[in-house]
Amino acid sequence: MQLNLHQTHHEIGDFEGLFKYITSTFSTPSQSGLHLFPELFLTGYPLQDLVLQKSFIDDYQSFLADLGHWAVNQFKSNSPLALLMGGLSYSFDSLGLPLQIENVMYELRPGQKPRVLYTKQLLPNYDLYEEKKYFTPGHDPAVYQFDGKTIGLLICEDMWFSHLHEIDPVEQLKDFIEAQKGKCDLIVNISASPYHLGKQDLRTQRAMEIANFMEAPFAYVNRVAAEDEILFDGQSFVVDGKDIVALGKRFRQDVISLPLPVFSSGKTTHLKSDSNSWGTIFSSRLSSDTRRLLPLKEHECEEVLEGLMLGISDYALKNKMARFTIALSGGMDSSLVLAILKILKDRKTIPNMEMEAVFMPGFFSSSLSYDLSYDLCRNINVKLSTLPIKFIHSTIRSAYRDSFSSEMKGLADENIQSRLRGAMIYARSNEVGSMVLNTSNKSEIAVGYSTLYGDSVGALSVLGDLYKSEVFDLARFINARYNNIIPAEIIDRPPSAELRENQEDAQSLPAYDRLDPILESFLSLRYGPQDLIKKGHHPQEVMKVFGLLTKSEYKRRQFCPIIKVKAKSFGFGHRVPISKKTL
Numbered sequence: 001m002q003l004n005l006h007q008t009h010h011e012i013g014d015f016e017g018l019f020k021y022i023t024s025t026f027s028t029p030s031q032s033g034l035h036l037f038p039e040l041f042l043t044g045y046p047l048q049d050l051v052l053q054k055s056f057i058d059d060y061q062s063f064l065a066d067l068g069h070w071a072v073n074q075f076k077s078n079s080p081l082a083l084l085m086g087g088l089s090y091s092f093d094s095l096g097l098p099l100q101i102e103n104v105m106y107e108l109r110p111g112q113k114p115r116v117l118y119t120k121q122l123l124p125n126y127d128l129y130e131e132k133k134y135f136t137p138g139h140d141p142a143v144y145q146f147d148g149k150t151i152g153l154l155i156c157e158d159m160w161f162s163h164l165h166e167i168d169p170v171e172q173l174k175d176f177i178e179a180q181k182g183k184c185d186l187i188v189n190i191s192a193s194p195y196h197l198g199k200q201d202l203r204t205q206r207a208m209e210i211a212n213f214m215e216a217p218f219a220y221v222n223r224v225a226a227e228d229e230i231l232f233d234g235q236s237f238v239v240d241g242k243d244i245v246a247l248g249k250r251f252r253q254d255v256i257s258l259p260l261p262v263f264s265s266g267k268t269t270h271l272k273s274d275s276n277s278w279g280t281i282f283s284s285r286l287s288s289d290t291r292r293l294l295p296l297k298e299h300e301c302e303e304v305l306e307g308l309m310l311g312i313s314d315y316a317l318k319n320k321m322a323r324f325t326i327a328l329s330g331g332m333d334s335s336l337v338l339a340i341l342k343i344l345k346d347r348k349t350i351p352n353m354e355m356e357a358v359f360m361p362g363f364f365s366s367s368l369s370y371d372l373s374y375d376l377c378r379n380i381n382v383k384l385s386t387l388p389i390k391f392i393h394s395t396i397r398s399a400y401r402d403s404f405s406s407e408m409k410g411l412a413d414e415n416i417q418s419r420l421r422g423a424m425i426y427a428r429s430n431e432v433g434s435m436v437l438n439t440s441n442k443s444e445i446a447v448g449y450s451t452l453y454g455d456s457v458g459a460l461s462v463l464g465d466l467y468k469s470e471v472f473d474l475a476r477f478i479n480a481r482y483n484n485i486i487p488a489e490i491i492d493r494p495p496s497a498e499l500r501e502n503q504e505d506a507q508s509l510p511a512y513d514r515l516d517p518i519l520e521s522f523l524s525l526r527y528g529p530q531d532l533i534k535k536g537h538h539p540q541e542v543m544k545v546f547g548l549l550t551k552s553e554y555k556r557r558q559f560c561p562i563i564k565v566k567a568k569s570f571g572f573g574h575r576v577p578i579s580k581k582t583l
Contacts, residue, residue, distance in 0.1 A: 001080075001147045001260040002033030003186075005246070007234040009224040009253040011318055012044030013056060015063035022083075022108075023070055032079030033257075034146055038192055038223035039120075039156045040103065042087035045192035046227060051101060051134050057090065068113035075110040080147040083108040086155065086190050089116050100136045105153055105190060107144070118142040120155035121169045127281050128194065128230060128564075128573035131157075141169060141176040149185040149260065152177065152214065156191040159206060161271070170210055170271060184216040186260060191222045195233035195307060196567045197300055202280060204237060204244055211241045213271050217261045224253050226314035229460075229561040229571045231307050242266030250303070251310045281567045284524040286517055290535050293516045296470050301477035304565050308340055308462055311563035313349045315460050316435060322350050323434035327425045327455075328357040328376070328384065329498070330369030334439040335376050335490045336475050337462045341437070342380040343482060357384045358428060360421045362393055364498045368489075375487045387428075389420045396420070414499035418454025426457065435459050438560050443468040443512060445559065445570055446519045447545060448552030449505070455497075456559055464562030465569045467516040468495070510541045518545045524568045550582045 006025075010018055018041075025031075039045060043060060050056050064087075084105055091100040103120040119138025123131035144151040152173045161168040177184050187210060193203065203220060211218040217240045224234040236248035240261040248254040285294045296304065316322065324341055328334045338357055345353045359373045370386070377384040396416060400408040408416065429436050438458025440450050445464055450456045463471055475491050495505040495512075509515055518537060521527045522545075532542045553576050562571040 001149055003219060003238065003258055003260050004033055004035045005219060005221040005236045005238070005248065005256040006035060006037045006041075007221060007224055007236045007248040007254040007256065008038060008041060009234075010041075010044060011225075012047065012227065013050065013059070014044070015059055018042060019063060019066060019070075022067065023074070026075060026077075026081075026083070029076040029078045031077055032081050034151070034260075035081075035083045036188060036190060036219060036221045037083065037085035038221055039086035039190045040088065040192055041085045041190075041223070042106070044225075044227075045223070046128070046230065047134070048130075051088065052098060057098065060088065061090070064114060067108070071108055072111060072113060075108075077110045081110060082146050084117070084144070084153075084188065084190065086192070087114075089119070101134055102138065103131065103135045103155060104138075105155060117144055118153040118155065120158060121167060121172075122157040122161065122165050124157045124160075126164070127568070128571075139167075141173040143173070143177060143182075143184070144188075150177070150182055152184050152187045152216070154187065154189040156189065156193060159189050159210060168271065170213065174214055184214050187211065187214055187216050187218045189218070189220045191220060192232060193222050194564070195231040196569075197285075197303065197565060198283070198567070200233070200235050203235075204239065207237070207239050208241065208266055209271060211239050211263070212266050215241075215265070216263050217241065217245075222248075224251060224310075226311040226563070228315065229311075229564050229569075231311055231564060233307065240264040251306045281573070282524055282526060283567055284520055285566075286520055286525070290517055290521045290525070290527070290532065291537070292513075293467060293469055293520055296473040296477070298477060301474050302481075304466070304474060305340065305343070305478070307565050308563055309344045309347070309349070312341070312344060312437070312460065312462065315561075316350055316353075319435075319459075321433075321435040321459075322352050323354040323432060324356070325425060325429050325432070325434040325436050326355070326357050327421055327436070327439070328359050328373045330359070330366075330372040330490065331493075332468075332471055332475060332490055332495060333441055333463055335372075335486055336471055336478070337437055337439045338376065338382065339380065339475070339478055339482075339486050340462060342382065342485065343478070354434075355382055356432075356434070357382055358387055358425060359384060360387045360389050360424060362389050362417045362420075362498070364417075364500055364503065366498065368493070369498065372487050372490050372493075376485070376490065379485045379487070387424055389417060389424065392420055392424075393417055414497070415451045415454060417499050418451035418497075420454075422451075422454045422457040437462055438464065440464060441468050441471050442466055442570070443509075443516055443519060445556060445562075446523070446552070447509060447515070447548035448555050449497075449509060449548075450555065452555050452558060456555065458560050461560050461562040464559070464571075465565045467519065468512040469516045510538075510545065514538075514541060515545060518542060519549065522546065522549060524566075547582065550580070553580075554578045 089102040089104045093099045105118040106114045125132040158169040207218040221236040238246040438461040
């Protein structure tokens with residue numbers, strides 16, 4: 001039996017595009033074998049409240065009807081052929097309102113309308129998932145008979161049993177097959193599995209565990225996409241029990257075809273639940289004593305770079321944008337974002353892509369900042385425009401003094417400079433129809449070291465899930481891989497917002513090599529201040545950082561989408577009350 005994994009890349013709700021893809025892919029009767037498609041392939045994922053909107057439901061029902069009509073009248077094959085694909089199954093009340101929505105696996109065969117084979121049983125409801133809000137779970141295991149083979153069916157979370165769930169679909173499936181005195185020839189899992197660093201190793205390890213438990217090969221198919229802040233990395237695979245015998249591309253659409261592998265026993269295992277599901281989002285990148293954030297390795301930098309570029313390109317393409325404007329300061333963060341854009345442009349992922357940089361000096365901007373910005377733009381052949389804010393700043397100071405009989409100073413004077421830059425970069429964006437990318441990093445976002453409506457502006461945050469120390473890791477990787485396109489002095493100079501005389505970040509915050517481990521301990525390990533103090537972190541630094549973190553939620557709530565590359569990130573998966581007791 002031929003096995004085919006379709007690692008697809010489609011926009012949410014693109015029913016016309018999906019219909020064309022299916023009908024063109026299976027337009028000839030020479031197609032054969034078992035074809036697997038991702039979870040909710042027929043709709044896209046995550047759907048959120050779109051799943052409840054009448055126009056979406058009507059369009060989806062029409063799409064299913066059209067697909068059924070095509071399958072009955074035009075879908076033909078000279079050999080055994082079946083498509084297993086994820087979708088939704090609706091039930092309606094007498095008023096036509098959704099009574100029940102199920103996340104299901106459909107079968108589509110030549111000459112037959114789509115039919116539901118299996119309903120997802122485990123509905124994740126943690127971090128960025130909220131499937132219990134929308135879906136009704138299934139309760140029964142299912143096997144599928146095709147071409148003389150018995151195939152066990154699972155959808156995404158069904159392979160990740162943990163203490164959060166009352167049942168284990170994998171054990172259910174094994175009991176169901178054994179009760180029928182049968183043997184499983186293949187386990188199939190169709191997924192829409194969000195990406196984070198280290199996720200693929202968890203998937204393959206769990207798949208091998210299940211394959212050995214079930215004594216059958218395991219096929220896992222995953223989608224590719226960036227949906228606002230959430231990345232789907234593909235990397236579909238097949239394991240025979242001890243080896244990965246097929247692997248799809250990372251962050252790119254792919255089709256993997258191979259003969260059904262024969263089960264090859266690996267190490268005898270039992271199903272484990274202690275490291276599955278929601279607990280994995282609290283894994284950290286810290287040394288054992290929490291005093292050091294582990295640097296990104298070369299292969300991790302490459303992976304993150306690919307993910308960030310998919311995040312940018314999908315967001316731009318789906319929102320019909322091809323021009324980018326970056327507020328370039330001569331500092332590390334904005335320089336790195338511009339370098340990533342250049343690499344993306346060279347790959348020609350976005351047709352007719354254009355990019356520009358705008359340097360907006362104020363009273364405290366150094367000549368070195370301009371020189372480094374110029375050098376970077378020369379290296380990557382990007383136009384650099386200079387738009388000074390010092391004169392506008394002076395006018396606003398005078399107007400403020402005249403209105404309030406007092407000088408604008410301190411934080412107010414610093415923040416107005418950042419807000420002026422935000423206003424001017426969006427004036428340029430409006431003029432040329434470009435997308436502004438945010439350049440803040442995770443360390444700054446965590447402690448509120450950004451100005452609301454100032455440097456926090458942007459349609460999409462590129463670096464918002466990378467701590468400052470990881471920003472440097474990625475910059476060094478890019479320089480090593482792409483001929484030192486970022487001037488070395490940008491990487492080496494002390495970080496500064498340049499909003500007051502001789503300002504450096506270290507004057508307001510602990511050095512990043514101390515700040516980032518503290519933040520990671522709070523965010524990923526869920527430690528409190530006393531836990532860190534006991535581990536040897538400086539008490540005053542710990543309390544200061546904890547206070548800044550908890551008091552900055554109002555800024556994060558108004559922040560743009562952040563491309564998620566870590567297990568635990570700000571954004572959709574981080575929901576904390578703004579109004580709460582703080583230190």
